[in-house]
Amino acid sequence: AQKITQTQPGMFVQEKEAVTLDCTYDTSDQSYGLFWYKQPSSGEMIFLIYQGSYDEQNATEGRYSLNFQKARKSANLVISASQLGDSAMYFCAMSPNAGNNRKLIWGLGTSLAVNP
Amino acid sequence: DAMVIQNPRYQVTQFGKPVTLSCSQTLNHNVMYWYQQKSSQAPKLLFHYYDKDFNNEADTPDNFQSRRPNTSFCFLDIRSPGLGDAAMYLCATSSDLGAPYNEQFFGPGTRLTVL
Numbered sequence: 146a147q148k149i150t151q152t153q154p155g156m157f158v159q160e161k162e163a164v165t166l167d168c169t170y171d172t173s174d175q176s177y178g179l180f181w182y183k184q185p186s187s188g189e190m191i192f193l194i195y196q197g198s199y200d201e202q203n204a205t206e207g208r209y210s211l212n213f214q215k216a217r218k219s220a221n222l223v224i225s226a227s228q229l230g231d232s233a234m235y236f237c238a239m240s241p242n243a244g245n246n247r248k249l250i251w252g253l254g255t256s257l258a259v260n261p
Numbered sequence: 262d263a264m265v266i267q268n269p270r271y272q273v274t275q276f277g278k279p280v281t282l283s284c285s286q287t288l289n290h291n292v293m294y295w296y297q298q299k300s301s302q303a304p305k306l307l308f309h310y311y312d313k314d315f316n317n318e319a320d321t322p323d324n325f326q327s328r329r330p331n332t333s334f335c336f337l338d339i340r341s342p343g344l345g346d347a348a349m350y351l352c353a354t355s356s357d358l359g360a361p362y363n364e365q366f367f368g369p370g371t372r373l374t375v376l
Contacts, residue, residue: 178363188349190304190367236303240363249365251303 147172149237151252158227159260165212166222166255168237174198177241179220180249181211184234193235196220227259264288265368267352273374274342282337282371284352293335294365295327296351304351310335311357339373347375 148171158164170179181193196204196211204211212221224231237252265286274280284293291312296304308317310329324346326338339346349372353365 180364182367188351188370188372190351190353190365190370192364192366195364248306249363253303254301 147174147239147250149239149250149252151237151255153255154253155256155258157258157260158224160229161226163223163225164227164257166224166235166237166257168220168222168252170218170220170237170239170250172218172239174241177239179211179213180238180240181209181220181222182236182238183231184236184254186233190236194222224257229259229261232257232259265352265354265366267350267368267371269371270369271372271374273376274339275376276344277341280339280342280373282339282350282352282373284335284337284368285333286352286354286366286368287333288354288356288366289332290354290356290366291332292355292357293329294353294355295325295335295337296353297346298349298351298370300348307337342373342375344375347373349373 150169152167177198179196183191183193194204194206194209194211196213203213208225210223234254234256236254238249240249268283294309295307297307298304306318307321308327324340328336349370351370352368355363355365
């Protein structure tokens with residue numbers, strides 16, 4: 146069965162430091178996509194970054210990068226130079242690429258607090 | 262800006278009183294989703310529309326219904342809300358047309374309180 150595991154319920158980081166949020170996944174599919182979403186206390190789910198299973202390079206989007214290790218089935222999110230506005234819940238999710246299954250499989254999330 | 266809009270942002274209803282939540286999108290996406298998210302939990306997919314085709318999740322209670330009258334709008338109807346239905350309801354959209362992956366765009370959510 147497909148599954149996403151986020152083992153860190155809560156994380157703290159000092160402002161301006163980097164932080165890594167862990168995500169491991171389980172799937173027997175060869176083709177899949179991995180996502181990270183941010184959810185501030187306001188509730189809106191914000192897309193951050195995507196990694197395709199066939200992408201050879203790690204995805205980057207500004208201060209966000211995804212450390213993709215396919216053999217270990219991990220897709221950790223790295224946030225560089227943390228800002229106070231980064232305090233939020235972070236969800237890792239997985240989806241098959243295209244096809245008829247459009248569901249996202251979600252992890253339980255990691256709550257990140259950025260300290261000034 | 263193209264976006265997903267949900268109204269109202271906050272909804273208070275009474276136990277057993279029907280309530281409708283609305284979602285609209287200007288992205289012209291062909292897929293629309295409704296999620297239920299309870300405090301400190303991941304979003305739970307209730308159902309989704311692929312164009313006009315309705316896809317219900319097996320564990321979605323019959324109390325929850327949905328309508329999609331056109332591409333832009335989608336409604337979530339809760340026929341007889343119970344206390345356990347108090348949650349954040351998230352609407353999302355995605356496009357299968359030319360997209361290599363199922364990126365979903367979310368609205369701001371409607372926080373439902375049941376008294």
